[in-house]
Amino acid sequence: MELKFGRYKLRAFLRGDEPSIAENINDRQIERYTLNIPYPYTLKDARHWVDFNRKLASGGNKIQLNLAITLNGEVIGGIGLFAMNGHRAELGYWLGVKYWGRGIVTGAVKALTRYAFKELNLRRIYAKVFPVNKASARVLEKAGYKYEGRLVKDAVKHGRAVDGFLYAKTR
């Protein structure tokens, strides 16, 4: 499966992606706003991630779908649907800091949402954003997601309970 938007592509993670994944994801500015991305992020972490996704794909899993955001064959970010359960799934994403502010993730969210509604038969895609993460909330709004409310103490980050802003798009 491959989805194109502008000069960018969404596609499965492949062997050989490890250096560009590690280079672009290894940043405190990404760790800070996400729950499952460590900092520092090593080549070994990238290897595990690629292997994990290759196994998922070959096992025909329908629980999560993780895709690379690529530019000229390099992985510059990632986007995925997880906790897929019947008609609904949760959305998550990250982008290398040097690519921020060009509309890339908005394009990726629109493309994956369209695909998931059409091809995966989902009816509801939701995302949870830390209140401080204005850029991510804006991405969701630009992609047509609606704010549904504040999830009090939804996550634990650096040992502290933090709220989440819940956004969703339905069809």
Ligand SMILES: CC(C)(COP(=O)(O)OP(=O)(O)OC[C@H]1O[C@@H](n2cnc3c(N)ncnc32)[C@H](O)[C@@H]1OP(=O)(O)O)[C@@H](O)C(=O)NCCC(=O)NCCS
């Ligand atoms: C959130 C993230 C994915 C955004 O990717 P991106 O490709 O830079 O996003 P876009 O360029 O499509 O859109 C960003 C929007 O946020 C706005 N924005 C950026 N920083 C902002 C801030 N501090 N306050 C308000 N708006 C802000 C931009 O102006 C833009 O909106 P506009 O088009 O109306 O001007 C990226 O910043 C990232 O990887 N962050 C770290 C990981 C993360 O937060 N993941 C999501 C967890 S829920």
